[in-house]
Amino acid sequence: QSALTQPPSASGSPGQSVTISCTGTSSDVGSSNYVSWYQQHPGKAPKLMIYEVRKRPSGVPDRFSGSKSGNTASLTVSGLQAEDEADYYCSSYAGSNNLMFGGGTKLTVL
């Protein structure tokens, strides 16, 4: 099985919006409502930011939003802030009780 495809890097200036994509297949992202996004700062454990495509856990700013179209899920960060600089990973149910992660995207706030 191959990891979900994410761009290695993304960037934006403070206050701008940036969107990170996560591309899979019709067997995972395309057919699953269990798409999640995680934020990971250097040396820290990941943190759940979005689950079930577009739901935000309590405490996650509404600047973070998720969506999905076909086999591609997206995470949009609006009103970029310095603390948003981190690695972001998507995940999706991949069938047969299997969970798959994307390769990760390093978000840089310019």
Add this chain to the structure above:
Amino acid sequence: QVQLQESGPGLVKPSETLSLTCTVSGYSISNGYYWGWVRQPPGKGLEWIGSIYYSGSTYYNPSLKSRVSISVDTSRNQFSLTLTSLTAADTAVYYCSRGGSTPMVVVYWGQGTLVTVSS
């Protein structure tokens, strides 16, 4: 607030077996949810290892299934990972985790423990 803490050896020899334990505080495993493991090789991405329901049902990454076992001890509020036939490719930070009503999301993460496979 649920907290998870991994424990186990930091260095294991090739071909040997890794055993890690996750101690849960702030929540009783017996009350439900899925509990599992995710690993991250140094400088690389995340890899799901598997999950267990509090009742004992298990789900494993197909690529690791032949070498992995996850068990739960509700009396100690712990769950454990066993990974056999280790190679250098198994060197990673191992995170224990709590899922939701499905094992397909990781809601809470432990701080992680680095396991190095080397002779």
